[in-house]
Each structure stands twice: as C-alpha cells, then as structure tokens.
Amino acid sequence: MTRQRPAEPLLHPPARTPHRVIMLGYPDAQILDITGPLEVFGRTARWLQDKHISRQPAYTIELVAPEPGAFVLSSGIRMIAERSYREVTRADTLLIAGGIGCYRVMQDQTVLRWIRRMAPRVTRLGSVCSGALILAGAGLLSGRSATTHWDYTDKLRRIDDSISVQPDAIYVRDGNLYTSGGVTAGMDMALAMVESDWGQPTALAVAQELVMFLKRPGGQSQFSAQLAAQFSEDDKLRELQLWILDHLDQQLSVPRLAEMAAMSERNFARRFGASVGITPAQYVSRARLEAARRKLEETDLPVSGVARRCGFGADETMRRVFVAELGVSPSDYRERFRSSAG
Known part of the structure; x- marks a missing residue:
C-alpha cells in the first residue's frame, strides 16, 4: 500500500499580500460551519509560514455578525464578532455560514443587500450548508449550479427553481461561486480553495495535518x-x-x-x-x-x-x-x- 508523502516547500516563495477571508455568522448559526472552514485557512497560513513558503500570513480570517459582540450559536456556545458586517466593505473570500438561524437572516433585507453589494467585489463567494439558502434568497444562485445539506435541497429548489441543485455533491464550484454540503463539507470546500490558491501539495499537507481527505470519495448520500x-x-x-x-x-x-x-x-x-x-x-x-x-x-x-x-x-x-x-x-x-x- 502506497502512502503520499507530505508536500515539500516551494523553492521560490511567492510574494503575496494576505488573502482576507470574511465569515458571516449570526445567532443560531452552526458552530462547525464557522470554525471548520476558518480553521482550514488558519492552519494553512501557519503551515506556509512554518515551511518558510510565506513570510507573512497567507490568510487573515475574521468573523462578522449582524452586531458586534457576543452572539449565541445553535449549540448554545457564544462566539464574539469584533465588527458588524456593515463595517466590511472589502474582502477576498466571503463565506456565509449555515444553521437554523438562516431563516431569520433570509428575511433580513439589510443583510441580503449587503451580500449582493459585496458579491461583485470579492474574489470568491461561498456558503456552508444551509448558508446556500441565504445566497439564494439574495438572488445570487439564479441559473447557477449549487449544493447544500442533503436535507435542504428541496428548500433550495423552492426558493429559486432556476438553480441547478446538486444534492449529493460535497461542494460545487461554479466560477467564483462555491457552495458546500452539510456542516463538515465546508472544510472540504475550504481545502479546494486552498488548492486553487497554493496548489495541491500545500492543500494535501494541510489535509494531512487535519486528518482529512483532500478529495473525499463519494458524496453526501x-x-x-x-x-x-x-x-x-x-x-x-x-x-x-x-x-x-x-x-x-x-x-x-x-x-x-x-x-x-x-x-x-x-x-x-x-x-x-x-x-x-x-x-x-x-x-x-x-x-x-x-x-x-x-x-x-x-x-x-x-x-x-x-x-x-x-x-x-x-x-x-x-x-x-x-x-x-x-x-x-x-x-x-x-x-x-x-x-x-x-
């Protein structure tokens, strides 16, 4: 049985400015939807610095919410957002968390307008789990391929029947738009983004550190x-x-x-x-x-x-x-x- 070796450092480290990852959380969001992808980016930044591939953090990560301060997730755990999403005008990757609180967010036109305003400004826009429902509510999935948690696919179709819903996909990339399946699939999606940014050896090394698949076989089913x-x-x-x-x-x-x-x-x-x-x-x-x-x-x-x-x-x-x-x-x-x- 063969085993893949950890990736070797690049011989010529690229000079890059930090890639800003903004995660939108909210009351009753799912904790792993937030922490899972952010850990992938944070671990990647540390690995690249440890291997002297990047002299400064490759990624900066930030959690924002409707209001600055503490908010309660669906698990009962509190998280703290340093800023409100209203203060954010720039990002490279914008991610929308899922969770049972997504239905309230979908009714908040102020949040939806902000997401629509940010969409053309970011390099990548993505959602985790039922966060796809929020993107659909903002009209950003119309005519696009997308996925969500396997138990929410019918809801996603009902929001916008022009969406090509992929019910068994771990994640779907349609141009610069990423959507992921249930909960931990957000980490698979984040690894795919890391691979796009830094190549397969880096993504594989980070996957090994996190004891994850680089590309998980099979689908959500x-x-x-x-x-x-x-x-x-x-x-x-x-x-x-x-x-x-x-x-x-x-x-x-x-x-x-x-x-x-x-x-x-x-x-x-x-x-x-x-x-x-x-x-x-x-x-x-x-x-x-x-x-x-x-x-x-x-x-x-x-x-x-x-x-x-x-x-x-x-x-x-x-x-x-x-x-x-x-x-x-x-x-x-x-x-x-x-x-x-x-």
Whole structure:
C-alpha cells in the first residue's frame, strides 16, 4: 500500500499580500460551519509560514455578525464578532455560514443587500450548508449550479427553481461561486480553495495535518443512512431503524421487518416510506454501505470479511454497490482513505 508523502516547500516563495477571508455568522448559526472552514485557512497560513513558503500570513480570517459582540450559536456556545458586517466593505473570500438561524437572516433585507453589494467585489463567494439558502434568497444562485445539506435541497429548489441543485455533491464550484454540503463539507470546500490558491501539495499537507481527505470519495448520500434514524417521528419505526443498524449481518427482508414491527407488509412499507422518505430496502442498503465504508476506513478486515459482517454476503455484491453509489470499488475506497490520512 502506497502512502503520499507530505508536500515539500516551494523553492521560490511567492510574494503575496494576505488573502482576507470574511465569515458571516449570526445567532443560531452552526458552530462547525464557522470554525471548520476558518480553521482550514488558519492552519494553512501557519503551515506556509512554518515551511518558510510565506513570510507573512497567507490568510487573515475574521468573523462578522449582524452586531458586534457576543452572539449565541445553535449549540448554545457564544462566539464574539469584533465588527458588524456593515463595517466590511472589502474582502477576498466571503463565506456565509449555515444553521437554523438562516431563516431569520433570509428575511433580513439589510443583510441580503449587503451580500449582493459585496458579491461583485470579492474574489470568491461561498456558503456552508444551509448558508446556500441565504445566497439564494439574495438572488445570487439564479441559473447557477449549487449544493447544500442533503436535507435542504428541496428548500433550495423552492426558493429559486432556476438553480441547478446538486444534492449529493460535497461542494460545487461554479466560477467564483462555491457552495458546500452539510456542516463538515465546508472544510472540504475550504481545502479546494486552498488548492486553487497554493496548489495541491500545500492543500494535501494541510489535509494531512487535519486528518482529512483532500478529495473525499463519494458524496453526501454516504452519510445519510445513520442520520436517517433521527428523522423518523414514528417511535416504533425509529426503534426498528436503530435495530437494523446493529444487525446488518442478518436477513433483513421486508417480510421480516414488517413482522418485527407487528404490521402487514403493505402497511409497513407505506408507513416506513412516508416516515423515513425511502423504502425499507433502500434504508437497509444504505445502512450496509455506511457500515462497510467505516469498517474499510477503521479496521484491517479483508474485504470479504467486511462484506459478510455488513450483510452483503459475496464480495462482488458489495463491490457493485460501492461502484454504483460511491464510484469506487471497496479496495480502492480503502486505499484512497489511507493515502489521504497519511
């Protein structure tokens, strides 16, 4: 198994002025939407200085909010913005955080006007997670390709049906416009920006320090199976979903699951689809894929052992699912993960 080496410093450090990254936060924003991308830029700046590639910080980062001072995020943690967004007239990269507070921001015409005014002035404009809804509300995604958290894609389409929504993308670049999927995908997007600015060796080195993929295989759908259990409002079905995740090596046909739920097959399939949004068979398949993905990442089990433990049975069955859903074979998936992890 080959491993990629850390990037070597450039022989001739480029002379550059600091690239200003401004993040717009607000009450009830998601904390990782803010801190994740900013950490990527901050870590990159430190790495470039440590390797004597850049004599001054390559990036400066700043968090702004509707008002200066402390504000409470959706997690209950307080963050402090030194300035209001109203004071900002210049930036190189402007990022819009997501979170449950995005709906209030979407109704604030003053914020939307500021984003529209800033858009043509910045080198890059981007959003994290549901921050794409704010960009759409400002009219900046019309006719563009974009993504958001997989649970918000329908909302994004309803705001503006001219948007080409990419529901499974980790991030989407359309010219100088970047949008990212759910929460941690903002870090993937930030790494892509670093790669554009400083090249793949630098981006790879920063990804290795942060124990991240440089380019994550697969899409957002690979993370949806575990999360789907949280979204069923039917207590009986929710308990069954969680049971499935712990018994993937067993026979999980619709007749057996319906019997466990004490329902007829027809009623079970109907209620499951209405509550979870996918069929029982799709849920089982995605749960098995998620479990196999994790075992390939975290264990040394042979591919055949992973296939058996996750309920695929034959290696070939698991290979077909991986290729269809993630675009890589199980062996290639394991190799790509371990190479990226360094």
